[in-house]
Amino acid sequence: MNHQPFEAWLLEDKVLNSAEKRDLNAHLRECKSCAALAETGPALRSARVVSPAPGFAxxxxxxxxxxxxxxxxxxxxGLLALLFSGAGLFAWSIAPYALTFASNPIEWLITAASYFLFLFSSLQAFGEFLSVLARMLPAFLPPYAWMVVLSAVLGMGLLWVVSIWRFARNPQGVTA
Ligand SMILES: [Zn+2]
Incomplete structure (x- = not known):
């Protein structure tokens, strides 16, 4: 059986004139496969254009x-909890110092002064260490290596001073 052009019409969903419609219907009555195609075509098309329920978007x-x-x-x-816990932690950490200062300001000042004394003595010790190095090293090293070592020592010393400075600013774990 010749299915053309009816099969192509059905597959293309062609718009048919009345003569074509009549020929197609005649063919569909005789041909089961094209009839089946004509049945499934509209079902597939309707499946393709299924739209979501109104108001879905x-x-x-x-x-x-x-x-x-x-x-x-x-x-x-979360942010508020973080802020509150941070503030609580801060208050908890400075409370001993605040309490010490409130109960005995002079002792607190002495403690603070001892930190600065410690800082100065540390700096002094470091200075002595540097001067000893400066006296010793030139004897062992050529001038170029000596420059490298000196700049490295200066950098490390700077780091050390900064870390001590931060420690002195935030004294922790020391009983007054
Ligand atoms: Zn057919």
Whole structure:
């Protein structure tokens, strides 16, 4: 049986004139496979253009917005919790010093002064160490290597001073 041009018409979903429609119907009555094609064609087409239920996009957007708000709120609470715990931790860490200062300001000042004395003596010791190095090293090293070593020592010394300075500014774990 010759299925053309009816099969092509059905597959292309061709717009038919009345003569073509009559020929097609005549063929479909005789041909089971083209009849089946004519049956499934509209079903497939309708499946293709299934549209979401009305208001679907709106509901989806609303849900997305609600989710965003929830997430933002959660983040805000997290930030607040972090801030509060940080403030609490800070208060807890400085409380001993504040209490010591309130109960005995003079002792607190003495403690603070001892930190600065420690800082100065450390600097002095470091200076002596440097001068000893400066006296010793030139005898062993050529001038070029001596420059390299000196700059390295100066850099390390700077780091050391900075770390001591930070330690003196944030005294921790020392009983007054
Ligand atoms: Zn056919």
């Amino acid at each position: 709106m509901r989806f957007q609303n849900r997305l917005a609600a989710q965003k708000v929830t997430e933002r709120r959660r983040r805000l609470w």
